[in-house]
Amino acid sequence: MSQSSLRVEPAPHPRGGAGRFGRGRSGLGRHAPAWLAISPSLLAILIFVYGFALWTAYVSLSASRMVPDFALVGLRNYERMWGQDRWLVAAGNLVTFTALYVVVTLAVGLLIAILLDQKVRGETPLRTIFLYPAAVSLIVTGIAWKWLLNPGTGVEAFMRSAGWEGFAFDWIIRSETVIYAIVVAAVWQQAGFVSVLFLAALRGVDGEMVKAARLDGAGPIRTYWSVIIPAIRPAFISAGVLLVAFALKTFDLVVAMTAQGPGYASALPSTFVYDMAFQRNQLGMAAAGAISILVFAAIIVLPYVVWEFRKSDAR
Amino acid sequence: MTRLSISGLRKSFGVVDVLKSVDIEVEDNGFLVLLGPSGCGKSTLLNVIAGLERATAGSIRIDDRDITDVEAKDRDIAMVFQSYALYPSMSVARNITFSMEVRGVPRAERRKAAETVAASLQIEHLLDRRPAQLSGGQRQRVAIGRALVRSPKIFLFDEPLSNLDTQLRLETRALIKRLHQRVGATSVYVTHDQSEAMTLATRIAVMAKGEVAQFGTPAEIYARPASVFVARFVGSPPMNFLAGTIVGEGAGRTLQLDGFADIAPVALEATGLPVSPGHAVTVGIRPDRIVIGEGASRDGLRLLATIDLVEETGTDVLVYLKVGGLELIARQPPEARLTPGTSVPILLPVKDLHLFDRETELRIGF
Amino acid sequence: MPADLNPSEMVAARRPATRAMLYVVLGILGLFFLAPLAVMVLTSLRPIEEIRSAGIIGIPQTLTLDAWRAAWSQACIAAVCEGLQPYFRNSLVIAIPATLLSTLLGAINGYALTKFRFPGADAIMVLIILGCFLPLQAVLIPAAQTLSALGLANSIYGLILIYTVYGLPFTTLFFRNYYVGVPSEIVRAAHMDGAGFWRIFFQIMVPISWPIAMVSVVFQFTGIWNEFLFGVSFTTGASQTVTVALNNLVNTTFGVKQYNLDMAASLIAALPVLIVYLFVGRFFVRGLTAGSIKG
Numbered sequence: 017m018s019q020s021s022l023r024v025e026p027a028p029h030p031r032g033g034a035g036r037f038g039r040g041r042s043g044l045g046r047h048a049p050a051w052l053a054i055s056p057s058l059l060a061i062l063i064f065v066y067g068f069a070l071w072t073a074y075v076s077l078s079a080s081r082m083v084p085d086f087a088l089v090g091l092r093n094y095e096r097m098w099g100q101d102r103w104l105v106a107a108g109n110l111v112t113f114t115a116l117y118v119v120v121t122l123a124v125g126l127l128i129a130i131l132l133d134q135k136v137r138g139e140t141p142l143r144t145i146f147l148y149p150a151a152v153s154l155i156v157t158g159i160a161w162k163w164l165l166n167p168g169t170g171v172e173a174f175m176r177s178a179g180w181e182g183f184a185f186d187w188i189i190r191s192e193t194v195i196y197a198i199v200v201a202a203v204w205q206q207a208g209f210v211s212v213l214f215l216a217a218l219r220g221v222d223g224e225m226v227k228a229a230r231l232d233g234a235g236p237i238r239t240y241w242s243v244i245i246p247a248i249r250p251a252f253i254s255a256g257v258l259l260v261a262f263a264l265k266t267f268d269l270v271v272a273m274t275a276q277g278p279g280y281a282s283a284l285p286s287t288f289v290y291d292m293a294f295q296r297n298q299l300g301m302a303a304a305g306a307i308s309i310l311v312f313a314a315i316i317v318l319p320y321v322v323w324e325f326r327k328s329d330a331r
Numbered sequence: 332m333t334r335l336s337i338s339g340l341r342k343s344f345g346v347v348d349v350l351k352s353v354d355i356e357v358e359d360n361g362f363l364v365l366l367g368p369s370g371c372g373k374s375t376l377l378n379v380i381a382g383l384e385r386a387t388a389g390s391i392r393i394d395d396r397d398i399t400d401v402e403a404k405d406r407d408i409a410m411v412f413q414s415y416a417l418y419p420s421m422s423v424a425r426n427i428t429f430s431m432e433v434r435g436v437p438r439a440e441r442r443k444a445a446e447t448v449a450a451s452l453q454i455e456h457l458l459d460r461r462p463a464q465l466s467g468g469q470r471q472r473v474a475i476g477r478a479l480v481r482s483p484k485i486f487l488f489d490e491p492l493s494n495l496d497t498q499l500r501l502e503t504r505a506l507i508k509r510l511h512q513r514v515g516a517t518s519v520y521v522t523h524d525q526s527e528a529m530t531l532a533t534r535i536a537v538m539a540k541g542e543v544a545q546f547g548t549p550a551e552i553y554a555r556p557a558s559v560f561v562a563r564f565v566g567s568p569p570m571n572f573l574a575g576t577i578v579g580e581g582a583g584r585t586l587q588l589d590g591f592a593d594i595a596p597v598a599l600e601a602t603g604l605p606v607s608p609g610h611a612v613t614v615g616i617r618p619d620r621i622v623i624g625e626g627a628s629r630d631g632l633r634l635l636a637t638i639d640l641v642e643e644t645g646t647d648v649l650v651y652l653k654v655g656g657l658e659l660i661a662r663q664p665p666e667a668r669l670t671p672g673t674s675v676p677i678l679l680p681v682k683d684l685h686l687f688d689r690e691t692e693l694r695i696g697f
Numbered sequence: 698m699p700a701d702l703n704p705s706e707m708v709a710a711r712r713p714a715t716r717a718m719l720y721v722v723l724g725i726l727g728l729f730f731l732a733p734l735a736v737m738v739l740t741s742l743r744p745i746e747e748i749r750s751a752g753i754i755g756i757p758q759t760l761t762l763d764a765w766r767a768a769w770s771q772a773c774i775a776a777v778c779e780g781l782q783p784y785f786r787n788s789l790v791i792a793i794p795a796t797l798l799s800t801l802l803g804a805i806n807g808y809a810l811t812k813f814r815f816p817g818a819d820a821i822m823v824l825i826i827l828g829c830f831l832p833l834q835a836v837l838i839p840a841a842q843t844l845s846a847l848g849l850a851n852s853i854y855g856l857i858l859i860y861t862v863y864g865l866p867f868t869t870l871f872f873r874n875y876y877v878g879v880p881s882e883i884v885r886a887a888h889m890d891g892a893g894f895w896r897i898f899f900q901i902m903v904p905i906s907w908p909i910a911m912v913s914v915v916f917q918f919t920g921i922w923n924e925f926l927f928g929v930s931f932t933t934g935a936s937q938t939v940t941v942a943l944n945n946l947v948n949t950t951f952g953v954k955q956y957n958l959d960m961a962a963s964l965i966a967a968l969p970v971l972i973v974y975l976f977v978g979r980f981f982v983r984g985l986t987a988g989s990i991k992g
C-alpha cells in the first residue's frame with residue numbers, strides 16, 4: 017500500500033476557520049450550545065421550583081385567604097396554624113408516620129433483600145411479587161387496604177367468620193391507632209422497592225472482605241451484622257432519605273384510605289395544606305403549612321445532598 | 332510539510348498552573364514524545380494542541396498558521412486516546428469514517444476509505460462489528476484507523492498503548508512506527524514508558540510539573556541528561572547518584588567522593604568543567620557503566636563494594652552493591668559470575684560520570 | 698472450599714432446617730405482598746350480594762365480569778355515568794407526551810452538564826437535582842395561580858406542562874448518573890472528528906442511552922399515571938386523570954358500598970402501570986440500581 021492511497025480525503029483547509037464560537041479564549045462562546053440546550057430546563061426549574069417556593073413563602077407571610085392578598089402580616093399565619101388542633105394532630109402524625117414508616121420499611125426491605133440473597137429458588141418471581149406494589153398508585157393502595165383493614169369487611173371479619181370470635185384488628189377505625197394502619201399500607205407499597213436497592217448493594221459487597229470475615233471465625237449472622245451491613249451503609253442512607261422524602265409527600269394514601277378520619281385523626285400536613293388551600297379558602301395558612309413541610313424536607317435532605325456531592329467529588 | 336511550534340504556552344485551571352511556559356518545536360515528519368511522571372501536564376498539553384482545551388497564554392502554530400484560537404475540528408489534527416474512545420453504538424467502519432460522515436462525504440466513498448484504512452491495519456474482517464465485540468488490541472487499531480482516515484497534518488497519541496498487555500504493546504508500537512515511517516505525518520505522542528519514548532521518538536520532551544525539563548533527541552537525553560530529574564527518569568534501572576566535592580584548582584582539580592576520604596580522588600583536568608574548588612556536586616553513573624573488577628588501567632573512582640544481591644533478568648544481570656553506606660546498582664553481562672556476600676573492587680570510569688550541581692540539580696558543563 | 702465464592706454464597710444458609718425456615722419466612726412475606734392484589738381480583742369478580750354476606754376475603758362462588766364492565770363504562774363519577782373510560786384516555790394523553798418530553802430534556806441536561814463542564818455546570822446540576830426532594834405542596838398554590846393565569850387551569854395541557862417540569866429533576870439525575878460513566882474521551886474524539894453539540898448528542902449519546910431512557914420512561918410514566926395531588930388540585934369534571942376519577946368513583950356513594958366495583962375500578966386504573974412493570978420492570982430495576990450503585 018502506498019502512502020497516497022491512505023490519503024483518501026483531501027484535507028480540509030479552513031483559512032483561519034475559527035468556527036462559529038471559536039474566537040475568544042475565555043468567553044462563554046465555546047459553551048454556547050450547551051448553555052442553550054439547558055436553558056429551557058434551567059429556566060423552568062428556576063421558576064417552577066425556586067420561584068414558586070419563594071412565592072409560597074411570601075403567601076405564607078401575607079393576609080391571603082380565598083384570593084391572594086399582598087399585605088404582609090408577618091408570622092400571623094404560622095401562629096394561627098400552630099394554634100389549631102388540626103395542624104397539631106397532622107404534625108404529630110407526620111412525626112409518628114415518618115419514623116415508623118422509614119424504620120419499618122428499611123427493616124422489611126433489608127430482610128427481604130437478605131433472604132433473596134441466599135440463592136433461593138424462584139428469586140425472579142419472588143422479586144416480582146415484592147416489587148409490584150411500588151408500581152401501583154397510592155390511591156389504589158389506599159382503596160385495597162381500606163377494605164382489608166376495615167373490621168366489618170376485611171381481616172377481622174374473615175377471622176371471626178372462620179371461627180375466631182374474639183379476633184380484633186380495628187386500627188383503622190380508632191383515632192389512636194389509625195396512623196399505624198396507614199403505616200402498614202405504606203410499608204407494603206415501598207418495601208419491595210427498598211429491597212431492590214439493598215439487594216443490589218449486597219451483591220456489590222467485596223467478596224474478599226466477606227471471606228476474610230469468615231476466616232476470622234465470624235458466623236453468618238455475625239458476618240452480616242458486623243461486616244456486610246456496615247458495608248452497605250451508603251444504600252441505607254440513600255434509601256432512608258428517599259423514604260423521608262416520600263413520607264413528607266404522603267397525601268393520596270390518607271385521602272383514599274381514611275379521608276383523614278376518623279374525624280381528622282389521620283390528617284397529615286399535606287392534607288392540611290390541601291384542605292386549607294382548596295376547601296377552606298385559607299391560602300395564607302395553607303402556604304404556612306407547605307413551607308413548614310419544605311423546611312422539614314430541607315433539614316433532612318440538604319446534608320444528604322452535600323454528602324453525596326462531596327463523595328462524588330472525592331472520587 | 333508540517334512543522335509544529337509551540338511557544339510560551341501556559342494553561343491554568345482556575346488558580347492551578349498546569350502548564351507554565353512550554354516551548355517546543357517539532358520538525359516536519361518528526362515524532363515528538365512527551366515523557367514525564369503522572370500529573371505533570373502531558374495530557375493537558377496534548378489537549379491544548381488538539382484544541383480541546385484553550386491555552387491561557389502563548390501560541391501554537393502549524394507551519395506559519397497560528398491555530399491558537401482555532402476550533403478543534405478546524406485544526407486538521409487527529410487524536411488517538413488511551414481509552415480508545417470508540418463510539419459504542421457504531422460499527423467499526425462507521426467509527427473510522429465518522430469524520431467524513433460529518434463532512435457529508437457520500438456513503439460509497441466512505442466505505443472505500445474504511446476498507447483502505449482497515450487493510451493497512453489488518454482489520455478488514457472487523458469492519459461490520461461493534462466496538463464491544465473487539466479485543467483491546469483490535470480496538471486500538473480501530474482508534475488508529477479513525478485518525479489515519481483523515482490524513483491529518485498532525486497525529487496526537489495520548490498513551491495509546493497503556494491499556495494493552497506486553498505482547499500487544501510491542502506489536503502495536505511497531506505498527507505505529509511503521510505507519511509513521513510510511514505516512515510520515517508529524518506526531519506528538521504521550522507516554523510515561525521510556526522504552527516507548529526511546530524507540531519511537533525523533534525528539535523527546537521530558538516534562539516535570541508543567542515545564543519542559545529537557546528537549547532533545549533520545550540519544551541526547553540519554554547521554555546528557557540536563558538535570559538530576561531527567562537523569563533519574565530516563566534509563567532503567569535508573570542512574571546511580573553519589574555526593575561529591577571538587578578539590579583543588581586549575582589543572583589540579585579533582586573530584587572527591589564525600590565520605591570516602593581514603594579513596595583516591597579522580598583528576599578532572601581533562602574534562603574542562605566550569606567548576607570551582609569546594610563546589611558541592613551530585614555524581615551520576617549509569618548502571619551499565621560501572622565496571623566490576625580491576626577495570627584495567629582506566630581513569631576513575633576505585634571503590635571496594637560488597638555484593639548484596641544478584642538478579643538475573645535473562646538478558647543481563649543486575650548487581651546490587653553496597654559501598655560504605657551507599658547502594659549502587661550495576662548492570663553486567665549475563666556471563667558475569669558473582670556471589671552475594673563477597674567483596675569486589677569496582678571502577679566508576681571518569682568519562683562516564685555525570686556531574687550535577689547539588690544546589691540547582693542542573694547538569695554541569697557541556 | 699472453592700476459591701471464587703461470592704459473598705452471598707459465603708454466608709448463605711446451608712443447613713436444611715435453616716433453608717426450610719428461609720422459605721417459610723419468604724412464603725409468609727410473599728403472602729403479605731400478594732394478598733391485597735388477590736383480594737382485589739377475587740372481589741372484583743364476585744357479585745355484590747355474595748360479598749355483603751361473606752366479607753371481601755373469600756373464594757368466589759359465582760364469577761361475573763359485571764363489576765369490570767360497570768367500572769369501565771357505566772359507573773357514576775359525580776353526575777357523569779360513563780365509568781373510568783374517558784379519564785383513562787385523559788391520563789394516556791397526559792402521561793405519554795409528558796413522559797417523552799421530560800425524558801428528552803433530562804437526557805439533554807445530563808449530557809450538557811456532564812460532558813461540557815462549563816463554569817457553573819455543577820452548581821446548575823445541584824440546583825436541578827435538588828428539585829427531586831421538593832414536597833409538591835410547597836408549589837401547589839403558585840402552580841394553581843400560574844395555570845389559571847396562563848388559561849391552562851383544568852386543562853390537559855396544563856398538566857402536561859406541570860408533569861414535564863417537575864419530572865425534570867429526576868430525569869436529569871438519571872441521565873447524569875448514566876452519562877458520568879460514559880468516557881468523556883468519546884465526546885472529545887467526536888469533537889475532533891468535527892461533530893458539533895447536537896450531532897454528538899443524537900448520533901453518539903442517544904444510541905447508547907436506551908438502558909437509562911427505559912428507566913426514565915418507566916419512572917415518569919408510572920409516576921405521572923399515579924400522581925394525585927396535582928391531578929386533584931388542577932382538574933375537575935371531564936379533564937380529570939384516571940387516578941383522580943378513581944378516587945371520586947370510590948367516594949361517590951349511592952346507598953350501599955359497591956366493593957366489587959371499587960376493586961374492578963382500582964384494577965383498571967392500575968393495569969397500565971402493572972403491565973409496564975411486568976414487561977419492562979426488569980430493565981427498570983437493572984438500570985436504576987446500576988446507576989445508584991455507581992453514582
Ligand SMILES: Nc1ncnc2c1ncn2[C@@H]1O[C@H](COP(=O)(O)OP(=O)(O)OP(=O)(O)O)[C@@H](O)[C@H]1O
Nearest residue numbers: 344347349367368369370371372373374375376523
Ligand atoms: N479540568 C481540570 N481542572 C483542574 N485541574 C486539572 C484539570 N485537568 C487536569 N488538571 C490537573 O492538571 C495536572 C496535569 O494533568 P494531566 O492530565 O495533563 O497529567 P498527565 O501528565 O497526563 O498525567 P497522566 O500521566 O497521569 O495521564 C494534574 O495535576 C491534574 O490534576
Ligand SMILES: [Mg+2]
Nearest residue numbers: 373374375489
Ligand atoms: Mg494523561
